[in-house]
Amino acid sequence: MISFYSLVYFLAALTMVSSFYLQGQSFIRPMIRGVAVQSILLSSIVFILAYLYHSSTLVILGILLIFLRGILVSFQLESKIRQRSPVLREQSKGLASSFLVALLFVLLGIVVVYFDVFSRIVGPLEIGSSAILLFPFALLFMGLFLIISRKGTFAQVIGYVEEENALILMAVFLLPVPIVIDASVILDVFILVVISSVIVMEKDSHLPMEELRG
Amino acid sequence: MYWMGLVENTIIQLLGVILLSPLIVGIYASLKSKIELKKGPSFFQPYYDVIKLLKKETVVSKNSGFVFVIVPYVVFGIYCLIALVIPVIISAPIYFTATVDFLGGALLFALAAFLKYLAAMDSGSNFTTMSVARSVSFNYLSEATLITVFFSVALITGTNNPYVINNFIITHPSSYLDLDHVFAIVAFFMLFIFESGRIPVESSGLMELGMIDDGLNYEYSGKLLAILKWGSYMKQFLLGSVFLNVFLIPWGLFTSFPGSIIDLGIMFGKWLILILVLLVIETSLAKLRLFKVQDYLAVAFTFSLLFLIFSVMMK
Amino acid sequence: MTVLEFLLILIPIAANAAYPTRFLKHSTILAASVEVILSLFIMRSPQITGLFYVTALTSIFIVMVSSIYLLSSIYASKYFTDGMSERSIKTYYFMSNFFVASMLFSLVINNYGLMWVGIEATTVSSVLLIMVERSETSVEAAWRYLIIASAGIGLAFISIILIYYDFHTLTVTQILAMPSRITLLSHIIAVIALVGFGTKVGLFPVHTWLPDAHSESPPPVSALFSGVLVPTALYVLYMVYQIAPTMPFYAGFAVATIVASSVFMSYQYRYKRMFAYSTMENMSMALLGLVLGGVGIIGASILLVSHTFAKSAAFYSSGNIFLQKKTKIIGEVTGIWSSMKTTSASLLLSSLAVTGAPPFGIFVGEFIILLRLASLHLYLIFAVVLFFLGASFVAVNYNITLMLFEGKDEGKDVGGVLRVIPLISAIVSLLIGIFALVVMNYAIL
Numbered sequence: 001m002i003s004f005y006s007l008v009y010f011l012a013a014l015t016m017v018s019s020f021y022l023q024g025q026s027f028i029r030p031m032i033r034g035v036a037v038q039s040i041l042l043s044s045i046v047f048i049l050a051y052l053y054h055s056s057t058l059v060i061l062g063i064l065l066i067f068l069r070g071i072l073v074s075f076q077l078e079s080k081i082r083q084r085s086p087v088l089r090e091q092s093k094g095l096a097s098s099f100l101v102a103l104l105f106v107l108l109g110i111v112v113v114y115f116d117v118f119s120r121i122v123g124p125l126e127i128g129s130s131a132i133l134l135f136p137f138a139l140l141f142m143g144l145f146l147i148i149s150r151k152g153t154f155a156q157v158i159g160y161v162e163e164e165n166a167l168i169l170m171a172v173f174l175l176p177v178p179i180v181i182d183a184s185v186i187l188d189v190f191i192l193v194v195i196s197s198v199i200v201m202e203k204d205s206h207l208p209m210e211e212l213r214g
Numbered sequence: 215m216y217w218m219g220l221v222e223n224t225i226i227q228l229l230g231v232i233l234l235s236p237l238i239v240g241i242y243a244s245l246k247s248k249i250e251l252k253k254g255p256s257f258f259q260p261y262y263d264v265i266k267l268l269k270k271e272t273v274v275s276k277n278s279g280f281v282f283v284i285v286p287y288v289v290f291g292i293y294c295l296i297a298l299v300i301p302v303i304i305s306a307p308i309y310f311t312a313t314v315d316f317l318g319g320a321l322l323f324a325l326a327a328f329l330k331y332l333a334a335m336d337s338g339s340n341f342t343t344m345s346v347a348r349s350v351s352f353n354y355l356s357e358a359t360l361i362t363v364f365f366s367v368a369l370i371t372g373t374n375n376p377y378v379i380n381n382f383i384i385t386h387p388s389s390y391l392d393l394d395h396v397f398a399i400v401a402f403f404m405l406f407i408f409e410s411g412r413i414p415v416e417s418s419g420l421m422e423l424g425m426i427d428d429g430l431n432y433e434y435s436g437k438l439l440a441i442l443k444w445g446s447y448m449k450q451f452l453l454g455s456v457f458l459n460v461f462l463i464p465w466g467l468f469t470s471f472p473g474s475i476i477d478l479g480i481m482f483g484k485w486l487i488l489i490l491v492l493l494v495i496e497t498s499l500a501k502l503r504l505f506k507v508q509d510y511l512a513v514a515f516t517f518s519l520l521f522l523i524f525s526v527m528m529k
Numbered sequence: 530m531t532v533l534e535f536l537l538i539l540i541p542i543a544a545n546a547a548y549p550t551r552f553l554k555h556s557t558i559l560a561a562s563v564e565v566i567l568s569l570f571i572m573r574s575p576q577i578t579g580l581f582y583v584t585a586l587t588s589i590f591i592v593m594v595s596s597i598y599l600l601s602s603i604y605a606s607k608y609f610t611d612g613m614s615e616r617s618i619k620t621y622y623f624m625s626n627f628f629v630a631s632m633l634f635s636l637v638i639n640n641y642g643l644m645w646v647g648i649e650a651t652t653v654s655s656v657l658l659i660m661v662e663r664s665e666t667s668v669e670a671a672w673r674y675l676i677i678a679s680a681g682i683g684l685a686f687i688s689i690i691l692i693y694y695d696f697h698t699l700t701v702t703q704i705l706a707m708p709s710r711i712t713l714l715s716h717i718i719a720v721i722a723l724v725g726f727g728t729k730v731g732l733f734p735v736h737t738w739l740p741d742a743h744s745e746s747p748p749p750v751s752a753l754f755s756g757v758l759v760p761t762a763l764y765v766l767y768m769v770y771q772i773a774p775t776m777p778f779y780a781g782f783a784v785a786t787i788v789a790s791s792v793f794m795s796y797q798y799r800y801k802r803m804f805a806y807s808t809m810e811n812m813s814m815a816l817l818g819l820v821l822g823g824v825g826i827i828g829a830s831i832l833l834v835s836h837t838f839a840k841s842a843a844f845y846s847s848g849n850i851f852l853q854k855k856t857k858i859i860g861e862v863t864g865i866w867s868s869m870k871t872t873s874a875s876l877l878l879s880s881l882a883v884t885g886a887p888p889f890g891i892f893v894g895e896f897i898i899l900l901r902l903a904s905l906h907l908y909l910i911f912a913v914v915l916f917f918l919g920a921s922f923v924a925v926n927y928n929i930t931l932m933l934f935e936g937k938d939e940g941k942d943v944g945g946v947l948r949v950i951p952l953i954s955a956i957v958s959l960l961i962g963i964f965a966l967v968v969m970n971y972a973i974l
Contacts, residue, residue: 006392013393013520020516024509096355096512103516107523121714122694134523140683147676156676160683167686175694181642185686188649192679195656199675202660202668211666211799211857212673212741 004048005128011045012135015169019142019162023102024095028154032077035158035165039069042165046172053126057179058172064183065168068190073161077154080197090152090205102145109141110134125173132173139166151207153200157193164189224298230478231297235451236260236444242489249497260447264440272436277338285333286434286441292326293448300376302455303481316364316376319456324357326449330430330442337433345429348504352408352426355511359405359518363398366522367460370394376460383464397521399461404514406457408507410450413496415507426507458484533571534581534637537591540564541598541626541633548623554606557622561602564595564629582639582701589830590636590757590764593837596957597756598629600950601749604845607946608749608852613662621661621750627654628753632761642699644765645682645689648729651758652678658753659746670738670745677738681728688722688769705771715773722769723778729762730816731809733786740793743805744857748848751801752841755808760833763812767819779820784910786813791917795924799857800850800932803925804843807883810921811836811891817914818898821905828897831965835890839882839958845951846876849943850932859928864936872942873933875951880929882958884922890962893969 018038025031043065050058114137122130143166146159164185171177240260247254256262274283300319314322331350334342370392371382383390408415416426431442463484502510544560547553572588583591602625609618631654635647652675660671689699695714696704704710724735731739739759743751770779790809797803811832818829847857849872854862866873882889895918902911942948 009393010396013397016520020513024513095506095509099509099512099516103519110523117717121691121717144680147680153672156672160676160679163680163683167683167690170687171690174690175697177642177690177693178699181646181689181699184643184646185649188646188653191653192649192656192675195653196672196675198657199660199668199672202663203665203672206669206672209666209669212669212745 004052008045008048008127009132011041011048012132012169015041015045015165016135016138016142019139019146020099020102022158022162023098023142023146023149026090028081028090028152029078031155031158032074032081035161036070036074038162038165039065039073042169043070045169049127049172049176055176058176060179061168061172061176061182061186064186068186069161069165073190073193076194076197077157080200081154090150090155098149102142102149105145106138106141110137113137122174127173133170136166136170136173139163139169142166151205153196153204153206156206157196157200161189161193226475226478227303228294228297230303230481231448231451231455232294232444234478234482235447236264238451238454238485238489239447241486242492245489245493246496249493260443264444267435267440267443268437270436272438274438275337275339275433278336278433281336282333282433283438285329285336286438286445289326289329290441290445290448292322292329293445293452296322296452297448300452300456301380301459302452303477315373316367316379317361319376320357320360320364323360323449323453326445327353327357334430334433339433342430342432345425345427345432348426349430352507352511355508355515356405356408359401359511359515362515362518362522363402363405366394366398366518366526369522369526376456380460380464383460394521395461397517401514401518401521402457402461404510404517406453407492407495408511408514409453412492414499414502415510416501454485454488455481458488463487531578531580533567534583537564537567537571537595537637538630538634540567541630545623545626548619553619553622554602557626558599558602558606560626561595561599561629565592565599568592568595577702578639580639581637583637586826586830587636587764589834590760591633593760593834594629594632594636594757597752597837597841598625600841600845600954601625601752603946604752604848604950605747605749607944608747608848609661617661617663620657621747624654624657624661625750625753628658628758632757635761635765639701640699641692641701641704641769642689644701644768645686648685648726648762648765649679649682651761652682652729655750655754655758658750659742661750662747664745667745670741674738674742677735678729681725681735683725684728685722685725688718688725691718691721692769692772701768711773716775719770719773719775720778722766723775723782726762726766726769727782730759730766730812731786732782732813732816733789733809736786736790736809739809740802740805743808743844744799744801748844748851751805751844751848755805755844756837756841759808759812760815760837763816763819763833766816770820774820774822776820780817780907780910783813783817783820784913786810787817787914788917791921791924794921797924797928798859800859800862800928801844801847801857803859803928804840804847804880804883807843807921807925808836808840810918811840811883814895814898814914814918818894818901821898821901823901824904825898825901828894828901830894831890831897831961832894835894835958835961835965836883838954838961839879839889839891842875842879842951842954842958843883845947845954846872846879849947849951850876852943852947853940859932862932864934864938865940866933868938868940869942871948871952875948875955876929877933878955878959879951880925882955882962884925885918886922888959888962888966890958890965893962893965 015038018034018041022031022034025034043062046058046062046065050062114134118133119130122133124130125132140163143159143163146162147156150156150159168182171182176182237257237260240255240257243259244254244257296319299314331346334346367379371379411427431439434442540560540563544556547556568588568591571583572592575583575585575588577583605621609621628651631647631650635644635651638644638647656671656675659674660667691714692704693699695718696707696710698704723732728735743754746754787810790806790813794803794806794810797806815829815832818825818832849869850862850865851857853869856862882891885892885895899911899915902914
């Protein structure tokens, strides 16, 4: 019998897989869909935990995640693509190397942050061993790496959304923070994505500039 | 009586691998043609090929040395040895099992590949040398994947013995859906597709530009080619059987002697399932560009490494 | 009286009601003036209530925010005239009102989680301010600011999660009242917050957005950023620091930033960028003062208030020069002392002020912080800080004197208000310094 806990582990691992998908994808539209899928995976984790903890605030959080992250963010981003067809694809510098570097980055992050620090300060969680926190940490570093490794505006926004997904995941695993905070976090991120879509209209890739050196 | 069963099991497994492996390839090729609405070769075509090649004259280039000549035999021998040490057909230990463990098996595969490179370079031909370069530039990822998968399997079960692993999953069916196991299946399957030269990676046929592994055999002819071909059938069969018996479908094998003949049939059935899966993949995907093969392997490696991390973490 | 704080947050937002009309400019200036008066009221009676947490230190920050809000609004009303669309100007006022409201919100709120939300909201509301002129570099700077600052603030959220995990509450007053709050976990909270909020404060390895955003945004926005946004982030960082004073880390980052910014400053050839690095230096000096505690906190407050006015003056005067000369490169501006007397005077005063020349407030603040360092027997840090402060003093003032006195220049100064605002701002900074010196004299005597 598969328990709900192992289902949570499995879904968390799938979010990891989706983050690798985002890292490897150079077309923008599938990336947007990918991050929407990731948000929906995240919200299903939240729903399962809501069922397990009998928490109604987590249900609200899950609904917010689906609506704001899963649906509105991707609609907002996709509507910007339609107006700008040249940004549909980003030049990739080779997936193999970026994957390996991402793995290295994630591994280092996990080793330093989790084993050196977190495993000492966080006791067993309601959901089981605190090792499950590795997923949000890996996701966090994947998001940061996506921001670092890409030049396109869309990809960087998506990396940022991924990072915020990781934070929500960490919060629900560790101890869900009050819903007011969570809701404002989600709302803030949504507005930020809307604002960044203004920038997408102006500038779709980011290379070093002479005026901004040093 | 224990010894009797052991010896017979050993013989059945060895002969099973040597004799069944061309059949699997033949069935695969035939079914593939049928899906493409062609008439297709007979199921037994690989046997005919091997027999035909055995009858033909062997030509060895003046420039090549002794390595070129002896390597096909050595490689064939190595695959036979592997057939004796991993649970290919029979899930109980047999005569040579104690020789090496899973890691040893992986190293034997690597040794065979290495010898084939040496031989291909020894032939002195530009084309085969280019194939070596190609093959090596992909193999650094595939070998890493193979070894990582075996490491993590060892971490799950606490041993590197493939028979114990096979047994572990049979006795702990719930661990079949564990994260690490799922990731291992994905990684190993991707590796299997690469190693057997199937479509997303390599299209079998005479397209020289896309050749990775077939290019290594280009200078061979006659008997030597027959043995090499047979060896590569066995390699496919071995990898596929490990995939089936250790990862995908570990159930359903008998361990005692009279049952082990039935095992051949069961194994055949499992292979048919795998062939169907492969056919679906082969007919629905396009071949990757040559430089994308690395990306493909990087994905497999990523999965296997993640699998390693998770199996360490979740203990 | 919670009403005052409520009004403080709501008035800037209320000013946006005039968005559809053409009086948005006027309503903003009106709101800003009311804010200044309100903030002076709050300063008279700082308090702690359930919802808000306002100490004497907070009220100083509130005064800083509202004064720069007023100065920037007035300055902007004259600065954004030619070549800007009506819509961009309206965007400026609209977003700056939200920006100020979110800063005030994060200052007064009594909840770490909502402080985080407020800081994130400052990012959201200020991105469009940087790129209000829509030049390519400003869009790029806005983008870097958005992605770097929000990624960093994202990391800070980890510390918020951990605070909640540790204390099961996020209320500042409750947590700071806990006697046994200092554990390994709370130290880690403080360190993660240092990296996270430190991005917004502009601490050394994660500062990269700061010079871009400061140098490419229009002067009223640069003044808001340097004068109050960065100090607000510093305030929030300090609030988290109070949970578990992890002095070695904080002081180490502060000193590293002083060293790095001083080195960066020495080879800048764009004057706004130079002032941006000077902001980093002043902020890390203030951070050093805050973490050293004791009299250092007083030094830091004097430094911060004085810096707010001085640095705003520096950015306003830079804006005036840019309006006339259309260049941001130091070498291309020569001898403006002969043509732009008032602007030159305010630029000179403010550059002396931000580098810590004697009668100005920043000098007093830095002096007190250095005294505190010496009294804690941290002589090595003392020497390093003193050396690099001196180095940046030379670098900035050398460049400014080149701009002012080298050669002759034909041309005119900018219009009345644009000239007066930076001068007022610089003189306020001077007065703060003199006032502080006088008070210190009495205190010592």
